[in-house]
Amino acid sequence: MTIDCCEERLVKNLDTQEYWVNMGPQHPSTHGVLRFLVKLDGETIVDVIPHIGYMHRGIEKMAENVTYVQFNHLTSRLDYLSAMINNWGYCMCVEKALGIEVPARAEYVRIIMSELTRIASHQLWWGVYGMDLGAFTPMMHSFRDRETINDILEETCGSRLTTHYIRIGGLSNDVHENFVPRIRKFIDFFRKALVEYATLVSGNVIFRARAEGVGILPPEVGLSYGCSGSTLRGSGVNYDVRKQDPYGYYDRMNFEVPLGTKGDSLDRYECRFLEMEQSMRIIEQCLEQMEPGEVMAKVPKKIKLPAGEYFSHVETARGDHAYFIVSDGGANPCRLRVRSPGYSNLAVLPEVVRGWRVADMVTISSTLDLVAPDIDR
């Protein structure tokens, strides 16, 4: 009897207190300067408030003070892991407004470059995801293989990360003569490496225990928050700009879009992982169809868009990346708005992470594949 009373009293006094913990801005798993305020009840996450803006460079304001040609190189600085695809999105917006037709060879090289960038970005994400979960080896493998792609980019356009290779009307120069053989060699090698990747991480028991069923994103929540890319496709929503609103020659390519079913961290992981194989399929088709020719269309020396609104969007490694240009007929844009996929993917984080443990926070935020400069612009 006395013991029961004691227990009752003990339980009453065992109320836990909620408290705030600061995660970031310098935290290894935030990949850039990104800060979360995490409200905890014991080890359970009650709420998360993301604080962004540490990398805000005002690129939209810069756009209003430079010409259309000068702005192009800034797009590489948005999401530096998808630099080529960002270049393409912006150039396409201006080309559509001016009615410029890009030469066929340039269109093929653009697709090859985009898909190479996508693979490189996913490789980095894959290695870093392993590291976020406490495994260091994946990082070594993925950076070794990513180096090959960076070398190919460097040989062709002189730059490894912030490329500025795709220009308004085409490309800055034709590809290097080593381009095709090196890519073929890389694909042969990477097909085998992907099997190795799968045995190392995808099938690992500890990894699956940490990712399976953790951080479920319901499809309707993902859509309402504007998530895109593999973050949304992991929840089973079939939305890929390359399929739904094809640009360039993507409508001639034969590829599949991997979809998840449950929307947990493992589904998001699988979607991204399978995308690498699809990217290689697209590159192979391009290499077969590509023919020698011009890589630059005739573009007016001084570019001025007719007054009006112009829009274009592309599928980067993170999702739907859009440009919206409002022109008043002058040499500079009146307003240039960038929709970055990471911005919306981060916004959904509090909804996904609520109720999970502190350790799951890293698992979940890492599968959203966040890049801070892309979010802050």
Add this chain to the structure above:
Amino acid sequence: MSEEIKNTTETAVEAPVVHDAELHAVISGAFPDVVMVASPQIATYAVKPAHLHAFALFLRDDARCGFDFPLLVTGVDRAPENRMEVFYHLLRTRDGRKVVIKIDLDRVNPVLPSLAMIYRSFDWHEREQMELLGITFEGHPDPRKLLLDDTYTGYPLRKEYEDEAHEYIKRPY
């Protein structure tokens, strides 16, 4: 007022520039006073701030529209004409079709209702336009600053804005 009359005549003259006839029929059937604006690429509809909420709900929930994917929000400072514009871009994931809602605002006191509770994505987008352009979104659930520091004053994306830091840089060219 003259602006509105101009818009209606434009649609009457440029009838062939309807980007999506099926959608246009649905929208003009449900909202007769929503005006289609001439825009080179995407179907754009000019809406008065008072009708914005109902119009966005219709675009999202009506089965014939079904715009389930919010793309972006942007404000535009039209300083020479002394007005502001706000654009809402929506897309539907089943076929990738897009629609744009355009709202004309007074530049001195730009106020419009918030769509943050209809499309949750617009929460951050609207916060950003609030701090960068000084547009007020009424009924926004969380109207704090997003990208800028809390102590920041001024609206950087307005045309008359001048950054004090630039005063110190003397360029030789």
